[in-house]
Structures are given as structure tokens and as C-alpha cells.
Amino acid sequence: MRKTHFTAPAGLRRKIMSSKLSKELRAKYKTRALPIRKDDEVLICRGHTRAREGKVVKINRKRFKIYIERVIRDKVNGESTFIGIHPSNVVITKLKIDKNRQKILDRKSKTNSS
Incomplete structure (x- = not known):
């Protein structure tokens, strides 16, 4: 199971990186x-x-992390860098909807309503 998770291809990683x-x-x-x-x-x-x-x-599928604006850490050398957060630890409050995502939402809502 661990090996399958960490060697998953990009399409499967996308699904693993889902949020409520x-x-x-x-x-x-x-x-x-x-x-x-x-x-x-x-x-x-x-x-x-x-x-x-x-x-x-930004999303890093290789490390299973997302980066959120204003969630930063100051490094020792003075630079600031984003803090990586796993998608399971966040809740989506507003979606960016485009044509493809709307299709996905329509398909999911149709199967869940019946």
C-alpha cells in the first residue's frame, strides 16, 4: 500500500490529492x-x-503538498518560503470553475442525486 501510494502516476496522485x-x-x-x-x-x-x-x-504532486498564499515561513538567510500543507488538512471554500471542472461537477452531482 505504501509503495503504491508513493509510486503512483500523476493522474492517480491528482485523485489522492483531494480535499473536502x-x-x-x-x-x-x-x-x-x-x-x-x-x-x-x-x-x-x-x-x-x-x-x-x-x-x-502552487501544487507539488511529487511531495503531495499544496502551497497557499500568506502561509509562509522566514528562512535563516532572510528569504521567505511557502509552507507545504497536505490537501487532506484543508477545506475548499471557493472553487475555480472552468469548462472541464464544471463537467466533472455535473457528472458527480448527477450520480449522487440519484
């Missing part, structure tokens, strides 16, 4: 979770940065 939807979005789209993507707005629910909100700036 907020209660409002869950009621609207009739689905519990979606793969996270850049420009989604999230609320951190776990860890020492909990209760912070922001937009997803």
Missing part, C-alpha cells in the same frame, strides 16, 4: 470532495497554521 468541500459547496454541488487545483480558495483545518484562509498558489 465546505458545507455550502457540498450542498450546492452534491459532492463531498474534489481534487484540489491552483486558484481554489481553502481554509486550513489542521496543523499549526490552522484557521488561516488563502488561495492555492
Whole structure:
């Protein structure tokens, strides 16, 4: 199981890197979770940065981490860097909807409503 998880191909990693939807979005789209993507707005629910909100700036599928604006750490040399957070520790509060994502939402809501 561990080997399968850490050697998963990109398409499977995308699915593994899913986050729960907020209660409002869950009621609207009739689905519990979606793969996270850049420009989604999230609320951190776990860890020492909990209760912070922001937009997803970058996703690292190799390390299973997402990076959120304003969630940064100052390094010893004075630089600031993003703190990596696992997608299971956040809740999506606002989705970035495009044509493909809308298709996915329509398909999921259709199967969940019947």
C-alpha cells in the first residue's frame, strides 16, 4: 500500500490529492470532495497554521503538498518560503470553475442525486 501510494502516476496522485468541500459547496454541488487545483480558495483545518484562509498558489504532486498564499515561513538567510500543507488538512471554500471542472461537477452531482 505504501509503495503504491508513493509510486503512483500523476493522474492517480491528482485523485489522492483531494480535499473536502465546505458545507455550502457540498450542498450546492452534491459532492463531498474534489481534487484540489491552483486558484481554489481553502481554509486550513489542521496543523499549526490552522484557521488561516488563502488561495492555492502552487501544487507539488511529487511531495503531495499544496502551497497557499500568506502561509509562509522566514528562512535563516532572510528569504521567505511557502509552507507545504497536505490537501487532506484543508477545506475548499471557493472553487475555480472552468469548462472541464464544471463537467466533472455535473457528472458527480448527477450520480449522487440519484
